[in-house]
Amino acid sequence: MDIPLHYFDEYVGDKLYSYLDNPLARYAAPYAANATTLDFSSAHNTLSSLTSYLASVPGLSSLPRDSILRQAISLYGITYVGIFILYFSVATGSYYLIFDKRMESHPRFLKNQVAKEIAFSLEAFPMLDLLTLPWFVGDVRGHSQLYDTIAEGPFGQQGGAMPWLYVAFSAALFLWFTDFAIYWVHRWLHIPFLYKRLHKPHHKWIIPTPFASHAFHPVDGYLQSVPYHLACYLFPIHKYLFIGLFSFVNLWSIFIHDSDMLCGHPLEHYINGPAHHTLHHLYFTCNYGQYFCWADKAFKSFRVPAKDDDPLVAVLAGREKLRLAAEAEERSKQAAAAPASAPASPAAEAISHLRPAEMRRIDSGLGSETEPPKEGESSGDEASSKASSRASSVGPAAIKAAAVATPRREGLRARK
Structure with a gap:
């Protein structure tokens, strides 16, 4: 995260922090004697000493770029704005371009569900961002294994193809590790004790829309994001590759919530797509994986998508039932209004x-063409x-x- 932080400081941060001075600094001089001690002997002394103490605190404008406080504040803002833009741009596009609006007629689709999903997501973002912040601060302060250039990474000194092969290997390792870890985190969140307290709000959306991708309890969302952050502390990853992979997993989380039941394709036994995750929201105890199906198959929780499972089938059946009922009612009205038919001439x-x-x-x-006459x-x-x-x-x-x-x-x- 030091890359986005660097560009933020270069083009926005320095100018922004120059305006964030301590507004109480001008009150420090009259109470300079009490600036380092708090006097609670009387109301007047308490107020003057407390004001003097707060006025002596340096303003944000005095914080250098490498201050941990400034880094934390900047990273919190960068992450919040980033997830806000990503969520509303991608989820909105998926909702209007991919999500089948007929699904909103499903009996399990809640009233005003889209608005509720958005509101729930906006409530989760601040706390989720705060829980994630220590990982990003540790990254920019050099505690992770992220590296800047190919030469600084594994096999970088020997050159040739090996450093680039490691980049490809680290991407595959990241996807494998995070998928396997999230499988177990997700499955443990379905243990009744944890499910009722953390994961149940996300399963409120039986027929999810793309806006349900981040509509969860903030602790639930954080626990499922820990493998992403942990990966770059366990093995070396190129910084730009990590940013790309981190963006990809957020896009994938939105993508698998569009309720699209694509069945019968050759990848449905290998890739955990929207159809698989739709089944997870419908049946709760299957398809816990994030991108792949191998863990669900290995641990007996895999359910292959089938057309009969498509919630759109229930929607269309309900519409057909209403149409037939309306036609029957119309015929009965016409029969009641029509005069008795005369005998045929x-x-x-x-x-x-x-x-x-x-x-x-x-x-x-x-x-x-006409049909040939039948025998006899x-x-x-x-x-x-x-x-x-x-x-x-x-x-x-x-x-x-x-x-x-x-x-x-x-x-x-x-x-x-």
Whole structure:
């Protein structure tokens, strides 16, 4: 974190801190004698000595760049602004571009859930940032194994391909280590004692949106972030690589909360994606991993995504049920309002025998195919001749009028 801190101090921090002087400094002179001691003998002495003591405290403008107090204040602000921008930019984009809004019709989707997820996240950010601060302060003060240049890293002195191979290896090691550690942290958070006190608020979102990615208890979020910070204290990582990986894991946390149930692809047994994490929110006791599925498979908590598990299935089924109910209600209203039907005339009864062969048309788009007659069934021509003989007593005028009233059914292309 010393890289963003350096740029902050260079372009913002120095100027900002120059305005942060101690506003009580001008009151120090009249009470200089009491500046180092506090006198509680009377109300007047207590007030004057306390004011003098506070006035003697150096202002923030006097703090050098390497002051631990200034570094802590700056890192807190940098981290807070960074996660704020990342959360609202990426989660908003994922919500409007990827998240299926039909999921908001699911019976387990809470009223005003998006607003509640955002509010919960904003409540967690300040404390989460404060808990994370010691790791970042230790980093900028040289207590981690982050290194600046390739030459300073492992195998850097010998040159060649080895230092670069270690960079690739450290990235893979970071992902493996953090995934395995977070698997167990996450699984332990489901122990009833810890779940009720820490992890349950995050599972309030049965059908999560991308805004639920950081909507958790701050201690819960911190415990699951510890492996990220611990990694760079255990083995060397290039500083720019660590910043990239740290940003990636925050993006991934947002990505796996978009409730997208992509199933049937070859990576679903290896990569823990949105479908896997959607199942975790639905069923609670499966798919604890962060990026990969191997730990869930090894420790018997893996559940492969299936279309039947997709919460969108319940949404569509509910919509279809409402549609059918509305149609049935409309038909019953129409039946109640319509007058009793008159008996069919002999002409209509005769003409009705001409329709079946015409209605059994195969809509291939050509508009000319009809189904062949089934065994023991008369063809369309035979049915027409028989119907004509039965209708001879009615008269050709009635037949012609009925034929005009019942137009020929065309094929799919003609209808288009």
